[in-house]
Amino acid sequence: MSHTVTTWYLEQTARTDLAPAVEPPAEQGVRIVRSEVPSPEFSRFLYTAVGGDVRWTDRLGWPYARWSEHLAEPGTETWVAYERGTPAGFIELRSGPEGAVEVGYFGLLPAFRGRRIGGHLLGYGTARAWDLAERWPELPETRRVWVHTCSDDGVHARANYERRGFRVYDTTVTEEPEVEQPGPWPGAGPVPAGAN
Template identity: 30%
Template structure:
């Protein structure tokens, strides 16, 4: 990930009202690990490719998985822009189901040569800590490395589940970069309800 912005100085930096400040950790895996580190402990879990998903259904799952962690960037896209991403041959979308219920979202982006980014990865809050995330991550790693890549990477941030970085480390990723992201708060823009992610301060005065 490249940036043209200067480094932040030590000490406090003022942030305008309506903004979010997010500490982002980038992690990578540069060789294929031993496959199938975990087994599916629940026979009701399955993962399938979600080809050209219905946009309303996609947004509903995106919200169900990500609202507590302020996932929002896909919500600002028009139907045309979102459909273009999801139908791109370099983007693979998968859905994790428990029986008939959709409980997880995974997206792999192969548009950079010999690389794969895990752009979206998460399960609904009811499935956290029950093995669904491990099942889906093992699938993600095996699926990504089945392609001719040399690097698998993703980023996690201070808005994510507090166990996210440790989970990625256990999965075989190592941190390689750390950045600070400043964005407009999607709750003030109406992309997410004002009650979303109450653990993250909504800065307005």
């Protein structure tokens, strides 16, 4: 069994394209911190906890060594949003050729969506993509920041990117096999309305 997936490729080609979001209220206790010590365990936790209900499956089979190798690549950074000390979401940046930086992954754990954290995290993380070479002097200055999102992602994903100043430059439509939505553990995910 399969389903149709539309994928949108979006980009910013100048630092001035970035439109930051309003920060969450101070009493919400949101802060964004770079995870500077590569930790496959933590990165896999973020990946499964954020992507479990939106069909992120491409890294589920990665062994520990592959996670370690990926996180050690120059210009790969993970920035984590915390709300009062609890991980709420993350944005992963990956340096590519000719000064292109990809937003490899971005999202929030289900319980933290709709709390004004996502736009702030995306804006902050995109700004870090633009100044990536300041932390990695061996890399070229950022000339372009790009991302792709698809119809399997959260319903507000594309609009959030566009509000931050990303523009669609390509669209593809493919048939993808149905996969079980694994979550960070079997049965995890948002509680359906009225199921309390």
